[in-house]
Ligand code: 5GP
């Protein structure tokens with residue numbers, strides 16, 4: 001599928017970044033990561049579901065040979081006023097003294113990465129921890145978290161495609177789409 005406008009459920013989206021622009025940027029990030037981790041074997045943790053396509057494309061640009069694993073984070077409203085808690089499903093290897101890179105599809109409020117990164121530092125004591133996010137919404141960030149590798153800074157508008165969904169659909173679109181104004 002490849003149209004300038006996509007209808008998903010009740011909403012219309014328009015193409016914002018093409019697959020070529022995304023692919024070029026991922027090659028550049030891959031070069032940076034390969035240079036930074038030359039001679040090392042980092043553990044790359046891809047945060048599901050959204051980052052699976054980014055992970056697949058980025059990993060194949062690397063000239064290092066990382067260990068790759070996937071986690072799924074589920075958030076729920078806790079009973080304390082402190083709010084939301086994340087649960088990690090699938091982290092099946094030791095990260096102690098390892099160089100870890102978290103791969104995220106998009107950094108929005110920053111809550112997911114802030115909590116997960118904090119939890120990893122506390123529980124697993126990695127040697128180092130870096131964050132790579134393909135998309136970043138600077139105007140949406142509410143938590144003190146910074147990504148070390150950023151694909152694109154984008155406006156604070158809902159996006160779909162390239163792994164990102166709207167209610168389960170749109171992930172397979174090869175380009176990135178933004179919510180179209182009516
Ligand atoms: P954050 O915790 O930084 O607020 O965002 C966490 C998650 O919300 C992201 O990993 C992503 O799954 C989802 N998300 C945030 N912004 C968008 C968006 O514009 N589109 C889609 N499809 N998901 C988003």
Ligand code: MG
Pocket residue numbers: 047048049050051104105106
């Ligand atoms: Mg995500």
